[in-house]
Amino acid sequence: MSVPPRAVQLNEANAFLKEHPEVLYVDLLIADMNGVVRGKRIERTSLHKVYEKGINLPASLFALDINGSTVESTGLGLDIGDADRICYPIPDTLSNEPWQKRPTAQLLMTMHELEGEPFFADPREVLRQVVSKFDELGLTICAAFELEFYLIDQENVNGRPQPPRSPISGKRPHSTQVYLIDDLDEYVDCLQDILEGAKEQGIPADAIVKESAPAQFEVNLHHVADPMKACDYAVLLKRLIKNIAYDHEMDTTFMAKPYPGQAGNGLHVHISVLDKDGRNIFTSEDPEQNAALRHAIGGVLETLPASMAFLCPNVNSYRRFGAQFYVPNSPCWGLDNRTVALRVPTGTPDAVRLEHRVAGADANPYLLMAAVLAGVHHGLTNKVEPNEPVEGNSYEQNEQSLPNNLRDALRELDDSEILARYIDPKYIDIFVACKESELEEFEHSISDLEYNWYLHTV
Structure with missing residues (x-):
């Protein structure tokens, strides 16, 4: 998947900022393995730079469990030095956040290798391949x-x-x-x-x-x-x-x-x-x-x-x-x-x-x-x-x-x-590793029901 031409992306940013001069900030969003939205908040003056050069986020973003902790068995954490990849905007996803008291916009991102190829562990890329x-x-x-x-x-x-x-x-x-x-x-x-x-x-x-x-x-x-x-x-x-x-x-x-x-x-x-x-x-x-x-x-x-x-x-x-x-x-x-x-x-x-x-x-x-x-x-x-x-x-x-x-x-x-x-299969391995890690933690926890059943009865 090629990144859209810079001119097209900059036109999108220019048109939005012109239409919404009140916007102060922009939330840059990317959905992790669990569909949890993560990212960065920038000032409006930095939006052009995001469209031109993207933003850096660690590849381990796609090795997070449901609590936001890196699952090291995926190989996307310390094994690669928690290295960054680069995230680019997804066209036509720049919009206002109507709930914000301070005027804020949002923009969906997708992760790429530093050389430009899509990053295999981004769930959006998993879907694109299909x-x-x-x-x-x-x-x-x-x-x-x-x-x-x-x-x-x-x-x-x-x-x-x-x-x-x-x-x-x-x-x-x-x-x-x-x-x-x-x-x-x-x-x-x-x-x-x-x-x-x-x-x-x-x-x-x-x-x-x-x-x-x-x-x-x-x-x-x-x-x-x-x-x-x-x-x-x-x-x-x-x-x-x-x-x-x-x-x-x-x-x-x-x-x-x-x-x-x-x-x-x-x-x-x-x-x-x-x-x-x-x-x-x-x-x-x-x-x-x-x-x-x-x-x-x-x-x-x-x-x-x-x-x-x-x-x-x-x-x-x-x-x-x-x-x-x-x-x-x-x-x-x-x-x-x-x-x-x-x-x-x-x-x-x-x-x-x-x-x-x-x-x-x-x-x-x-x-x-x-x-x-x-x-x-x-x-x-x-x-x-x-x-x-x-x-x-x-x-x-x-x-x-x-x-x-x-x-x-x-x-x-x-x-x-x-x-x-x-x-x-590399992605399946990462997904399974994350979920098996969550499952192991769950199975080692002790529920209220177990205390109610067993604490004074066995």
Whole structure:
């Protein structure tokens, strides 16, 4: 991936600064392995230099665990002297941060080697490598995310989250009624500011719906014919939601399963594939008879077990699964069926697409997209036939067969010959090393439940 010409980049910076003379600072952002946004804040006078020469950040940024500590077994830390790489702006991501009291802008970055080549361990580059395989076939991916989250109180109780008090009624919500408009009204100012902030930042979010748990909501993003841009939008949307909620004296969580007995937070992705003339190759009056659609489904289902570590990358991710919460636990598909891993919406023939329903909101969007598209490409190029579509409740027809814990998911990923053809094995090694390090720390901790069960009983 070549860096855009300096003149093009400088024109972007000049136009923005001219339009926004009030901007004092610019946040330079880059998403790490966990999708956590990191970076630097600069004064506006330094923006031209960033567009001309980039900024230096250590390669170890992509070897950080969920707590921000470098995992040395990745080889990206002390083994290379914690050396820098160079980060360049991603075009068309310069925008205002509407929540800031001091006028501040933001700009997404991506990491490169000092010689200019993309840095292999940047998750955005991981995705670009997969997308390039579709470019070779003359195909374009059209994608969109649906992102679920909870509004929570800024103060935890005994270390546990709780729903925030309604700004209108002053009460904490207890409703589990999905799509309930009254619950949208309870938090209308915050939710409307999220949509307006998204519009100001050029993020194509057009709808918020109430989900099936207290103070849980979902934001829908428009389809865009650029899967990397779709992921950029998802990363920026999470940051926007967090900051807007905080302005309204609330907090948010994208944790996969913050409450026992309530629905978890998912990150569904919708995907269609366009040919060189812009036509959706999944278009069909009868989707079951569309060979391209069947093969794409077959490839995604075949690679699903090995993809689970990218879709569900944390220990908590696997607590989200359960039939009552519409989280599929087996590689299956169906038409207009929300109990399956791959749902095929069939509204109109040209809108036929895949809805991937497995990942949690704690997934890194770039790695999630890379895993799903690897499956799609594998299926299309190898003409992989899927199993029969499921009609009715898939939980009653299919036993749980996907990895149900992080350790098993990491083993599946590490052993996958198919994913290793799409995702650099060096990157898989780094990802597995980071997650195994987190898992080891988790397994050596002692939970409150263990003290309650065993301290005085054994």
